[in-house]
Amino acid sequence: MTLQASRLEVSASPAELQDWFESQGWTDGLPVVPPTPELVQAMISGSGLAATDVVAAVAPSGALATVEKVAINAVMAGCRPHYMPVILAALRAVAQPAFNLAGIQATTHPVAPLLFVNGPIRGRIGINSGSNVFGQGARANATVGRALRLLLINIGDGVPGKTDMATFGSPAKFSYCAGENEEASPWEPFHVEHGMAREDSAVLVHGGEAPHNIQDHASATPDELLLTFASSMATLGNNNAGMGGEMLLAIGIEHARILANHGMSKDDVRVELHRRMRLRFDTMGVAVRNFYRNRRAAIDVGPEVTDIPYLDDPSQILILVAGGPGLHSMVVPSFGGATRSARERVIVP
Amino acid sequence: MPTVTFCTQPFRTLAQVRRDTLGLPQLPIVFLPHPMMTKTQVEIEGLVEQVFQEVVQKLTEQTP
Numbered sequence: 001m002t003l004q005a006s007r008l009e010v011s012a013s014p015a016e017l018q019d020w021f022e023s024q025g026w027t028d029g030l031p032v033v034p035p036t037p038e039l040v041q042a043m044i045s046g047s048g049l050a051a052t053d054v055v056a057a058v059a060p061s062g063a064l065a066t067v068e069k070v071a072i073n074a075v076m077a078g079c080r081p082h083y084m085p086v087i088l089a090a091l092r093a094v095a096q097p098a099f100n101l102a103g104i105q106a107t108t109h110p111v112a113p114l115l116f117v118n119g120p121i122r123g124r125i126g127i128n129s130g131s132n133v134f135g136q137g138a139r140a141n142a143t144v145g146r147a148l149r150l151l152l153i154n155i156g157d158g159v160p161g162k163t164d165m166a167t168f169g170s171p172a173k174f175s176y177c178a179g180e181n182e183e184a185s186p187w188e189p190f191h192v193e194h195g196m197a198r199e200d201s202a203v204l205v206h207g208g209e210a211p212h213n214i215q216d217h218a219s220a221t222p223d224e225l226l227l228t229f230a231s232s233m234a235t236l237g238n239n240n241a242g243m244g245g246e247m248l249l250a251i252g253i254e255h256a257r258i259l260a261n262h263g264m265s266k267d268d269v270r271v272e273l274h275r276r277m278r279l280r281f282d283t284m285g286v287a288v289r290n291f292y293r294n295r296r297a298a299i300d301v302g303p304e305v306t307d308i309p310y311l312d313d314p315s316q317i318l319i320l321v322a323g324g325p326g327l328h329s330m331v332v333p334s335f336g337g338a339t340r341s342a343r344e345r346v347i348v349p
Numbered sequence: 350m351p352t353v354t355f356c357t358q359p360f361r362t363l364a365q366v367r368r369d370t371l372g373l374p375q376l377p378i379v380f381l382p383h384p385m386m387t388k389t390q391v392e393i394e395g396l397v398e399q400v401f402q403e404v405v406q407k408l409t410e411q412t413p
Contacts, residue, residue, distance in 0.1 A: 163366050
């Protein structure tokens with residue numbers, strides 16, 4: 001197999017080498033693994049595809065990501081070769097038009113592609129879906145998410161202050177990859193809910209903010225727990241408030257059991273949350289309400305109306321079960337109506 | 350239809366990259382000072398005065 005990428009002679013000094021990578025603008029700020037031809041070849045072999053196969057065009061540059069280029073960035077991120085099918089699925093997902101990668105790369109909003117992995121590939125590559133699922137500790141989570149970020153930088157040209165204009169950004173922009181805790185979930189897995197078989201593997205990408213915790217150690221009934229969820233989710237200041245769009249709710253395994261033990265399905269949870277989540281006009285000033293009115297027709301209501309549904313439709317609440325023991329859940333507001341989540345099957349060679 | 354895109358100064362590089370990526374290198378862009386969202390009506394009208402000639406020029410120099 002012949003590699004297409006240029007071969008560069010570089011310093012053998014680890015410190016000088018890392019300085020050089022950084023000076024080229026090829027990193028996320030952290031040191032990277034040097035992509036030697038041998039490591040890149042091994043990474044490509046993990047995909048089952050040819051080095052020259054094109055995976056996707058990556059916005060905003062529109063440059064084409066070949067399997068070889070994906071492999072180079074996966075090596076740099078610290079991935080193992082058998083992670084490649086997940087990285088490729090994630091890249092295909094963010095390239096779906098409705099995800100709006102061009103907007104997500106460019107915006108002032110602190111959005112990052114959150115990857116949720118489903119199916120047996122989680123066990124095969126060691127994706128953590130339990131305790132500390134959004135945190136440190138699992139190489140697959142850390143490096144698959146990081147590989148996607150390096151692709152967005154090095155192929156998509158998402159450069160902070162130039163083409164990535166995030167006012168603050170977010171720690172989630174380093175790496176943002178989790179697994180659904182299917183084994184502890186009382187419901188069908190996310191990919192099964194969306195028409196795949198349980199033995200399939202899949203990646204969901206959600207253009208989201210960093211996760212926000214929902215702690216409720218007190219509620220023992222769905223009615224009270226969903227009130228906590230709804231109040232934590234329907235807040236001012238995130239894009240969903242003014243633009244609608246999807247929100248992702250990662251329900252902790254103990255919270256999920258409270259809901260399921262009372263007979264609630266995921267659809268029931270969505271409907272009840274949608275009913276409880278309200279955009280209250282007394283929480284915002286006139287200017288903000290007028291600003292939102294231009295983006296959400298539902299706000300254009302009479303003076304007697306004090307609140308409207310926070311989201312347009314229950315289906316805009318994506319529900320996954322994740323994490324370990326403890327009475328916490330997480331809400332991940334999105335880029336708003338300017339993005340739609342995207343799903344891709346993981347094709348294992 | 351003759352078109353002009355408005356963009357504030359900090360987003361100049363991003364606008365130029367997207368313009369070129371989309372294959373529209375001739376797309377006219379008028380750059381404005383940042384920020385726009387918090388300007389008063391009077392300030393906005395002052396800005397219109399500043400860029401009006403540039404907008405007219407860019408709209409009228411385009412060939413169909």
